[in-house]
Amino acid sequence: MSNSPQPKVIEPIRRAFPALKAQAWHYKLHPYYTKQPSNVVGEYIRHFCPEGGLVVDPFCGSGVTGIEALANKRRTLCIDLEPLATFITRMGLAPFDKDAFWEAYRQVEQEIKPVMEFVRKASPQELEKYNLIEWYPRGVKLPSNADREYVEELFGRTQLISLAHLHSAINKVDHPQAKEFLFFVFSGILSRANITYHIDPKHAGGGESGIFMVFRYWVPPHPDYRDVWKLFQTRARLVAAAKEKGDKFYGDFSKEQNIFQVHCDTAENLGKYVAPGTVDYIYTDPPYGAHIAYLDLSTMWHAWLGMDVAPEMRAREAIENGDQQFDEKHYLEVLQNSFEAMFKALKEDAWLSLVFHHKETNLWYNIRDMMRYIGFKYVNTVAQPLAKQTFHKVKNPLRVLGESLIVNFQKSASRKIMEPMTLPMASVIKNSAERAIYSRSGATTEEILREVVPELFEANLILDAASKNMGDILGILAEDFDQDNNGQWQIREGRKVGNFIPPKDRIKYYLINYLRREGKANFDNIVTTVLPLLVNGHRLTQQDISDVLNEIAVSYDGVHWELRERDRLQGVMPLLGERDAFEPGIPSSTHHNQQIYKLALLAEKAGLSIYIGKQERSDPMLARLKPLPHLNLQSSPEDMKRIEQIDIMWAQPDGTPLWAFEIEESTTILSALERFRALLMAAPQIGINRRLVILAPRSRRRKLQQELTSSSYIGHPLFMENKLNYMYFEDLELGFSRLSRQFSMRAEEIRSLCQLPPPK
Ligand SMILES: C[S@@+](CC[C@H](N)C(=O)[O-])C[C@H]1O[C@@H](n2cnc3c(N)ncnc32)[C@H](O)[C@@H]1O
Numbered sequence: 145m146s147n148s149p150q151p152k153v154i155e156p157i158r159r160a161f162p163a164l165k166a167q168a169w170h171y172k173l174h175p176y177y178t179k180q181p182s183n184v185v186g187e188y189i190r191h192f193c194p195e196g197g198l199v200v201d202p203f204c205g206s207g208v209t210g211i212e213a214l215a216n217k218r219r220t221l222c223i224d225l226e227p228l229a230t231f232i233t234r235m236g237l238a239p240f241d242k243d244a245f246w247e248a249y250r251q252v253e254q255e256i257k258p259v260m261e262f263v264r265k266a267s268p269q270e271l272e273k274y275n276l277i278e279w280y281p282r283g284v285k286l287p288s289n290a291d292r293e294y295v296e297e298l299f300g301r302t303q304l305i306s307l308a309h310l311h312s313a314i315n316k317v318d319h320p321q322a323k324e325f326l327f328f329v330f331s332g333i334l335s336r337a338n339i340t341y342h343i344d345p346k347h348a349g350g351g352e353s354g355i356f357m358v359f360r361y362w363v364p365p366h367p368d369y370r371d372v373w374k375l376f377q378t379r380a381r382l383v384a385a386a387k388e389k390g391d392k393f394y395g396d397f398s399k400e401q402n403i404f405q406v407h408c409d410t411a412e413n414l415g416k417y418v419a420p421g422t423v424d425y426i427y428t429d430p431p432y433g434a435h436i437a438y439l440d441l442s443t444m445w446h447a448w449l450g451m452d453v454a455p456e457m458r459a460r461e462a463i464e465n466g467d468q469q470f471d472e473k474h475y476l477e478v479l480q481n482s483f484e485a486m487f488k489a490l491k492e493d494a495w496l497s498l499v500f501h502h503k504e505t506n507l508w509y510n511i512r513d514m515m516r517y518i519g520f521k522y523v524n525t526v527a528q529p530l531a532k533q534t535f536h537k538v539k540n541p542l543r544v545l546g547e548s549l550i551v552n553f554q555k556s557a558s559r560k561i562m563e564p565m566t567l568p569m570a571s572v573i574k575n576s577a578e579r580a581i582y583s584r585s586g587a588t589t590e591e592i593l594r595e596v597v598p599e600l601f602e603a604n605l606i607l608d609a610a611s612k613n614m615g616d617i618l619g620i621l622a623e624d625f626d627q628d629n630n631g632q633w634q635i636r637e638g639r640k641v642g643n644f645i646p647p648k649d650r651i652k653y654y655l656i657n658y659l660r661r662e663g664k665a666n667f668d669n670i671v672t673t674v675l676p677l678l679v680n681g682h683r684l685t686q687q688d689i690s691d692v693l694n695e696i697a698v699s700y701d702g703v704h705w706e707l708r709e710r711d712r713l714q715g716v717m718p719l720l721g722e723r724d725a726f727e728p729g730i731p732s733s734t735h736h737n738q739q740i741y742k743l744a745l746l747a748e749k750a751g752l753s754i755y756i757g758k759q760e761r762s763d764p765m766l767a768r769l770k771p772l773p774h775l776n777l778q779s780s781p782e783d784m785k786r787i788e789q790i791d792i793m794w795a796q797p798d799g800t801p802l803w804a805f806e807i808e809e810s811t812t813i814l815s816a817l818e819r820f821r822a823l824l825m826a827a828p829q830i831g832i833n834r835r836l837v838i839l840a841p842r843s844r845r846r847k848l849q850q851e852l853t854s855s856s857y858i859g860h861p862l863f864m865e866n867k868l869n870y871m872y873f874e875d876l877e878l879g880f881s882r883l884s885r886q887f888s889m890r891a892e893e894i895r896s897l898c899q900l901p902p903p904k
Pocket residue numbers: 176178179180202203204205206207208209223224225226229409410411412428429430431432438439460461462463478
């Protein structure tokens with residue numbers, strides 16, 4: 145037996161943490177559009193990254209991930225495309241010299257005092273006549289959806305004069321670090337020192353900038369004109385106090401070399417800054433669709449801080465719409481490149497936590513598929529509120545959860561296509577509701593939703609759920625539960641617990657999910673994980689678990705259990721009829737390659753490996769399926785070239801071909817026959833039982849047969865007519881739909897979609 149230490153197995157995080165956003169010492173350093181609750185980020189970092197390890201956030205925004213990494217003694221690398229974001233992040237991480245800062249502050253205060261006294265007293269006419277020679281951004285266009293055309297129009301005259309003088313005074317500071325921090329303070333007041341700022345009775349702090357309310361330069365009817373110096377004074381204190389606290393949190397750790405890096409670049413270029421396989425953990429919160437156009441929205445800050453954004457950078461922003469009018473394809477392409485770079489950078493088995501916003505549920509399937517193709521293993525989802533929630537009358541049940549989920553993935557060396565198992569939505573809702581109620585002796589709607597949402601997500605039902613409104617969900621609950629006088633749901637009297645999903649299926653569902661995640665586990669761990677997930681109204685016992693375990697898993701050492709190959713690969717459980725069963729979506733590509741893709745999914749379901757033609761594997765959709773690189777065949781170089789062009793082969797893991805498929809949409813089948821001939825010479829056994837398949841539209845049936853019969857492949861020596869099978873696109877379409885819903889399939893079941901060549 146080997147004595148090498150077992151790598152530490154990290155359990156997923158399964159619960160939400162109370163989001164204490166505003167309490168963080170760094171919360172008020174600088175405003176930013178969407179900040180992650182730092183205590184939650186801290187929990188994830190401590191859990192998923194060892195001390196001293198490297199935490200990366202390639203969409204870092206205001207740098208919450210970086211700050212939490214340093215504060216928890218982890219190194220960090222942060223990237224953002226936006227100069228403002230990287231500035232905020234850098235200043236959050238950089239060391240702070242308090243004395244130099246306050247000395248520089250006093251210098252600025254002295255310099256600006258006379259101007260401030262003048263603007264406070266001056267009449268509108270005097271302000272108008274004032275000859276402002278200090279620099280301020282002139283002629284910088286705001287985004288097209290702004291209420292003003294140019295940056296300078298965002299300021300009242302007093303504000304503009306004050307800001308221009310303040311900017312000039314800071315510029316005169318000699319101490320480079322103090323100067324940067326004063327510009328950081330300056331930048332921090334900009335959102336209040338302009339005409340988008342107003343008093344909002346609904347806002348707890350009283351005032352808010354239109355920029356942060358509606359994510360565009362919206363000018364409210366009654367702007368609130370704040371005194372620029374007072375804003376500066378207050379923020380300088382806030383920044384200094386926060387930085388002093390930060391230095392305490394970072395301690396001596398921050399003085400070590402190369403402890404943090406911040407880069408203004410696209411996340412796609414992560415590989416420029418880290419070697420492959422060196423990152424311990426990624427926590428990231430990328431933009432979602434068309435919600436916020438970050439670069440557009442930061443125009444005012446970039447203009448004042450002299451930050452240029454090159455057109456090549458603008459072209460890489462991961463958003464939809466915006467002034468660049470990006471489409472969804474662009475958005476997904478940038479995300480995909482970025483996640484591929486993250487995959488490369490991560491260590492083997494390392495984790496990636498992705499913040500996902502409910503609002504953009506329609507993107508979920510694209511992102512889930514993308515992650516899966518890249519090689520990430522989906523592990524679990526936590527409904528994590530971003531801020532303290534008030535549970536008002538909400539229209540959409542998903543909204544109550546603060547519009548945020550944390551989806552956890554793991555980098556896996558042996559990539560397998562795994563579909564989540566599917567159950568009917570109402571059953572999933574009732575089942576998790578029952579669990580919530582049972583474990584608490586009554587549960588509120590909110591408590592139930594907190595259990596329901598991650599389960600819907602994992603059961604692939606989130607899109608359906610997003611289209612439901614609160615009434616639908618309450619209606620489903622009301623079918624089997626009653627609300628008591630305290631507004632808590634209770635199990636209806638006289639009702640047996642635990643029958644929304646048959647107990648055995650339920651055990652299977654949790655067991656398969658658990659073993660897929662863990663790979664192997666001993667019986668004690670299995671029981672302690674799975675039993676609590678099963679409502680025990682049916683008195684499910686260890687014996688029940690053991691029975692199901694024997695059915696779906698094997699133990700080679702008598703201690704650890706692992707799934708049988710079939711169940712490891714696939715898990716679409718046709719429970720309670722096929723009505724709601726899941727059929728994997730086929731990504732967009734050419735029709736030809738989509739057929740290959742379907743056949744590849746079926747191969748995986750049958751537990752076989754795939755070999756994809758040399759030409760086809762340049763399609764990223766197919767490349768991501770990680771086909772076998774080589775075939776286990778001996779052949780002449782010319783014939784090998786032909787064989788390698790066969791569209792797709794099903795093979796044993798060692799590359800021995802078992803089935804071969806050629807897709808012929810409109811061209812003659814002669815080249816397909818030539819490739820099959822080459823294959824038959826090298827692997828004659830593939831001809832037995834017609835495992836050479838031509839796929840074509842049914843309309844070409846007759847034509848193909850003519851081509852075959854008039855070719856030289858008929859009769860001696862190959863007798864191709866006895867070795868060939870036909871499959872029509874229409875049959876693959878229907879068959880795929882059926883087979884992909886099955887729990888697993890035998891390779892031979894593909895015959896049910898084939899037709900013998902029609903007689904001459
Ligand atoms: C949701 S925000 C991140 C907020 C961050 N979690 C925080 O707590 O402040 C998304 C960020 O992605 C950035 N971004 C957009 N496209 C990018 C790209 N291609 N590469 C890197 N960052 C990008 C935006 O500038 C924005 O700061």
